[in-house]
Amino acid sequence: MANIFVLEDEEIMSDLIENTLEAVGHQVVKCSTIQEAQELFEKEPTNFDALILDRNLPDGDSIDLAKELQDKSLLSKVPIIFxxxxxxxxxxxxxxxxxxxxYLTKPTTPTILQALVSNAVGTYQVYRAGMEKQKLLEGMLSYLNKxxxxxxxxxxxxxxxxxLSLMFPDAQRALLGVTELLLNAVEHGNLSISYSEKTDGLVRGYFHQLVQERQSDPALKSRKVRVEIDKxxxxxxxxxxxxxxxxxxxEYLEISPERIFDPxxxxxxxxxxxxxxxxxFIGKGNIVIATQERPQAAE
Known part of the structure; x- marks a missing residue:
């Protein structure tokens, strides 16, 4: 399904992560030090769909590695799970x-790890697909203002x-946010899927089935999401x-300690x-307005 990189120096934990992810079809590549990881990324910078990093490693803190990866264009958007x-x-x-x-803390729960990796890979695949289509669409969308x-x-x-992300000054930045807000409007808005229902669905592996069932519900399927964009x-x-x-x-504008380990x-x-x-967010929360400024306007 996806190629996952794991940086972990404890052999038992490393094997647990590998077995957990291979059980759902992922391929896993492992390293035990930051130096090994850096050497691997130099050789294979486009080979991974998600990175799982321990922090306390024999040669340092992988926080520094994560910062380094942000400066590498081929790896900067690959999702990292600590x-x-x-x-x-x-x-x-x-x-x-x-x-x-x-951000996960040990001991790792296999079902949570599988759900998080699936979510991360799905987000990254949306990003990659969007960037591959960008050259085809950006010419046409450059003429569209509203x-x-x-x-x-x-x-x-x-x-x-x-x-829609291609209409923003920084399409790569915008893609994650536009995707999340549109999905929220469908899932939590029109389909009335609660936070706890999504959590349980992701952990137990039936979330997509839940979405399909709600989209077939006569009381919900006619609901629409309306989007207005102004460039x-x-x-x-x-x-x-x-x-x-x-x-x-x-409740969702800041990181919540109570929800930090949910998938x-x-x-x-x-x-x-x-x-x-x-x-x-406007009123009861079913309207959201998001703005991205052009760099010269922000200065």
Whole structure:
């Protein structure tokens, strides 16, 4: 299914991660030191779909490796999952600050690890697909300044996100955020999938089935997500509105210690921190406005 890199110096933990991921079809490449990892990345910089990093290693802290990878264009977008004994809130925030997709503390629960890796790989595949289509679409989209779209389904959200991200000043930054916000509008908005339902579905492996069942529900399948995008010389702004009952969005603007180890729930935080310069929810939370400024306008 995917190629996963594991940096872990404890042999028992390394073997546990390998067996856990190979059981669901992934291929695993392992290293036990930062130096080995650096040498491998120099030889095979495009071979991985996700990276799982321990922090306490014989030759240093992999936080430094993560920062180094951010400067390598071929690896900077590959999702990183830290898996470590360092579990203080400040250490968790340190990991998230370098762009980690997620932060786990040992001992690792196999089902959580499988769900997180699946989620990370899926996000990265959306990113890669969007970038591959960019050259085909960017010429046409350069003439589009303002438009409105409506869609219904989970798959339509992903497809539309790939195109809409190209209208932002930094398409690579925007793709993650646009994708997360459109998926949230479908899943938690129109399909009324609660946070706990998604958690259980991801951990137990039936989340996609749950989405399909809700999309077939007569009471829900006619609901639409409405998207308006407005591109101006100084910024691009997107407004997303679903037909759900809303949610308390304030809980999801920052990293929550209570949810840090769940296999989802970081989309709004990451959108705010990485993809957009401004993120604003309106009223009951079923309308969100996200803005990305052009560099010259931000200065």
């Amino acid at each position: 898996n470590t004994n360092l579990s203080k809130p400040a250490q968790i925030l340190e990991g998230m600050a370098v762009g980690a997709f997620w 438009s409105e779209f409506t869609f219904h389904t989970h798959s339509e959200a992903r497809q539309l996100a790939e195109s 101006k010389p100084e910024r691009t702004q997107i407004q997303i509105q679903d037909e759900g009952s809303g949610f308390d969005w304030r 989802h729930g970081r989309g709004i935080v990451m959108s705010k921190a990485i993809s957009f310069d401004k993120l604003e």
